[in-house]
Amino acid sequence: MRPSTELTDRFAADLDALVEPETRLGIAVSGGPDSVALLLLAAAARPDRIEAATVDHRLRPESAGEARFVADLCRRLGVAHHILTVTVASGASLQAQARHARYRALNDWAIEQSLGAVATAHHADDQAETLLMRLARGAGLSGLAATRRKRLLDRDIWLVRPLLDWRRAELRAIVEAAGIEPIDDPANRDPRHDRARFRGLVERADWAEADRLASSARWLADAEEAIEWSVAGLAEARVREVGGGIEVEAGGLPRELQRRLLLVAFDRLGAVRPRGPQLERAMAALAGGRTVTLAGLKMSGGGTWRVSAAPPPR
Template sequence: MSARRDLAERFRVDLDSLLPDPSARIGLAVSGGPDSMALLLLAAETMPDRIECATVDHGLRAEAATEAALVATACADLRIAHSLLTVEVERVASIQAAARAARYAALEDWAVSRGLAAIATAHHADDQAETLLMRLGRGAGLSGLAGIRARRPLGRIMVIRPLLDWRREDLRGLVADIPTVDDPSNSDPRHDRSRVRTLLADLEGRVDIARMAASAAYLAEAEEALAWTVEQAMRSRVTTCPNGRILADVEGLPREITRRILQRLIGDADSQVDGPTLDSALRRLEQGSTATVGRLKLSPGRRILIEEAPPRR
């Protein structure tokens, strides 16, 4: 019992560090898997009067209804309110991404309707290490390598991950004696995350998962520092002219700060830009040539001029 209390206290500290108001009511996203069931047990022991639980049925597997019923039963035993959220997932190439978008949209609506300040998910250190490796393989920049954020906005609420410093094995030890479910897609080799999970399992003992997760946390702090620097530069170096043209004074700035300023300005002008397109535009500007991004024309100089591109003939 002492060990259980120690874990509950550790969870309380981790959770409070993510909440601006330590008395806030929060929602738990619980699928019935071991990790989310561990989240449910820890929260129920730590703050039973401030939580509600939701399970999302994506309509993709027949077993989902049974899994949701398992969560509902566990919540009833713990005297925690439970809601079943049913969503429709668009059948697109990346069905996992579509399911994730539908899931978070439903959770946001549910949390707002219930007066909850945040949604807590059960992402942990092993998830973080998997995400870091996946994004390294895709050539992600600093923002991507920061991995899963401990706290991020989700429309009108916040998503928090109080278990990001916890190992999967620790969480599963908490639920060894209660029913849980295992989504078969978690081990489906067709999915990138499943393949990376298998790779990390093979490297167990030679790779420190906790330190990999810590690296992602350090990168997240660096990302926040850069975002702060860009915000200061935007205030002092960007001018919007009466005719709608924008001048960005980038003289002496590190390339990454210039790139981020342009990314912000192009996005604010309602023109979509991906990383490769932005990098190509920046190279042209550095070479003294104009660049076109969407409906915008960028002209080089000490102050980069951003304006609407002339109509194409």
């Protein structure tokens, strides 16, 4: 059941680049081939340093049995396992609500178990599919670079993705070699879901080669990280609190940096960040020296943008 030494060493190197070797690591395992491969690799590379969890969203009758399948597999591997049962809120996107509930449950579990990080099985094919999905929606740089190798969940719990350089076929081969029949989630083929449609596109189109798309996503993520680093320094010099509001010295800056400093002002005033088109219209008004109200904030333009809570309607 143990992956080869070559595969284990490769995975260990990818994981070591994200978390220290002594870190106690949580593994999110749904029972599908990708997450089962992650579990097998982590159990071989970090014995006695991992625990696993399966989130039961209770959206399908089979979900409880699938969680028990993972529990049995972990028992055979000698890995502690927990089933996290969640309630998925209603909303426009069931998948988005399920994802929110899943990460919240994994974060709370990691805190309870004194884990330093939680690993998920996102891989290069996922990266390619996500990039195409975001392009189709007209996403900006932040959206296109959304799948990162490492990000904070909450209270110093890291979410890490050590398989972003691995292909789906490689992971399936690991599971097959172990003699394990993973769970087949029909949602992965349901054309009602964006992910399933774009997965089919990547598989069928000769121009949508997953490795190349994933490479582009990595470059975009590097660019996003560089811009965030620059914005942090700019905010110290150009964003300041004045009389209960915020002033942003936007003059002379590239448009993208202006946009991000304006979002810093939203954050500092506790306002919900607006969606892209809304923010674009507001920035056009500010660049023209006009005043605009958005997300409960009043903003006036010019070389210095002034942002404050909008007065209540009469």
